[in-house]
Amino acid sequence: MWVPFELGHPLGAPDNPEFQRRVLLDLLNLFDRPSGPVLEDFPDDEPESNVEVVLACPVNYSDYYKEIGEADSRLKALNMEISGMRSWYDMAVSKRNRTTVGVSGIEIERIGEFIYSFMKGEEPENPRDDISLPYTLKLAVEDLKSYYVEGITTQPGQSGVSSQIISDWFWGETVAGKVLLDLKKVCEKSEDRMMAMMGAHFIVPGDVARRNQE
Structure with missing residues (x-):
């Protein structure tokens, strides 16, 4: 069955069990x-x-990220944002008693450094010996996105928020979203065929990539 929802949300908006039951x-x-x-x-x-939904990151470094060009400074902005989301993520795990974060095998505190090493043209050590490095990168990207989504949707009043609103927030207002948009461009230029494929198809959703084309 084809569904008109954002990639990664096959049943529609999270925390909307009545609608998700209809889909199933x-x-x-x-x-x-x-x-x-x-x-x-x-x-x-x-x-x-009918209620206007405004998502807000607990810390906002996205404008700062756009103004700086040094890789180390941009990595610092990402790490500060990840740290700022931690309390909301922990609350989400406590509330729901589950999480989808962790498939990459990389601790969330190290994911920024792992992802950004590719931006700097480096090849980090693969924490998983059962899959290739490009696929580990894909899983790290999924962990990062899930970490933000799980955290932001546990804020008061955000139950049932649509996946489109979440997408607009993540890709438009967070450092993490901007990092992944930049990562996509880097991976697409890779001489490694698998890495180039990851950049072309699996790091940023197609509709988001098209909206952000220069």
């Missing part, structure tokens, strides 16, 4: 069809709230 039931109902294969579109977009 529509999918399961396809198994009742007498023949297949079957591919159908989910008929609805995510429900929009």
